[in-house]
Amino acid sequence: MTEKLTITSTADLLAAVPHLLGNQPKESFVVLTARLGALGATLRMDAPAESAPLDYAQMMATYAAHDEKATGSYVIVYTDEKPAYGFPYAAHVLALSNELATARMPVKTVFLVTGTYWATYGTSERNPLDEIRDSNANATLTYFGSAPDIDVYHPELLGGWALPVEAPEGNLEDFEAACTAWKAALDAKGMPNTATARELAAAFQHKHIRDYLFRDTISTHNGAFGDTLTGKFTGRPDWERVDHAEAIAFELMKAVPAGQRAPMLSLMGWLEWLKGHGTQADRYLKLAAEDVSDFRLAVLLRELINRGAIADVARDEGTAYKRRLI
Template structure:
């Protein structure tokens, strides 16, 4: 089967974005690179409210230049900012971005504005030639139909399931927290690897064991990095999303699913490690907004939880995982359900 889908108009491109990001952006700038007549990388950043236009533009382009095959670019601005006085919101930022993209050799080929009610061409405000379009023209586009036919689905943020265990779970999990000896580390990593290889083997007893292991910071970090197999000396790089090859994204999805299952047997106050794990994997996939929400939930679960604070800082600074910037390594959800 031909993996390429032919897009014939702006509505098709606008339909593609929620599929590749996993959500419909809000108050965001989404930049796409073009490789000739093909779409390349997709980048989402929060709308630059009160940010310096030039600095913002330079940040965007620094990410897009990871696509070495890019010959051009597209821009979509999602916002409900009041545009009564200026029909082009963030015009200074777009102008600065256009200049930086020209300098980088990937000139801006077109741009669109999407609100909660309509979408239209960003540059052309002449309604006689560029009228505003209803949002349902995106969902009914041929591009959206083709993506759904290929098995793609736009998945929203997944709230953690409520705790369904018994009252003794908290003490059981606490009792399973390792002391940190090397044999504890190896036993925890082995149990974790077995469940990732066979998620159906996860029982309540094993869930409590893994939840307990995740309470130990060092063992937690090793279990997280074991999701993407690596050499020992690459530990720090893995946590920052720097991989020599393409991650096994199916294994990443499995790890997230297992973490959600663990939380069903883990009471509040012990869930922060699992929430951080899920958020970190979302960050690796390039879904920073989802990642930030999980880190926030982790801090609500355990106030001052250090890992959530550190990972949240990556997101707040606009840093992207290295793998999400490389089209050859990035998570591709277009053909995933």
């Protein structure tokens, strides 16, 4: 097994993006930073909509600049927008190219990917999407188990009926019992049984206990809830433990009815944000705010993400989550 993949064509490059991000971008700008002989970071932002070209470009270039080893970049515009003339988001593409050049990451090529074709941006070419799907990179990554657009949360698997749980009172004994049970679940290889799942789901209903459980999911937390929740902690988290925590959160949601799943959805959203997966994080947090109307934690975390905040742990190559490709 290796984490290196040889990119030999544009189709390979474009095929790798959904595997790197974990989902197929839609109405998005993607920047791939490039190093000597290798790709660096992958950054995705929603298509600019009403954002001013310079403001949008500066924000995206600032995030890309966290890859201090980058010597160049690629820009990919994913959109089905059809402007009256010219090419979609032309002013934004120009501004972004200028900002990346200023940041010493000059753009090698800009690509356009629509729902029906891909092309080098600014040209009249129309290349079939099958070239991307049939590329060596896509075949290799799929063979080794990478599956874009597959995530932990599948609502249809949750079931439609379960008795509600009652949150504990929140005394010291409750805190200690919940933290011990959560640690045991995270350390175990499998999933908790139904009784344990319901006990943990009940603990997540108490907002103060929930905060402790969030914090203790991270193996390198510094003890401060505010800092941990906003991604300000040192060291590299045990990312396998984090992935396991997301899978457990889904199991806990099976054990309770709708209306009690928001804390677990918020946990999943928060963990995805720490990984640098803002789109997926926002999806889970939005579902949390729908499960419990305007669930406060989910609302606050969505505001943080929508302001463009990136967790410190995701900024540092040494601590950031690395999606295993092959």
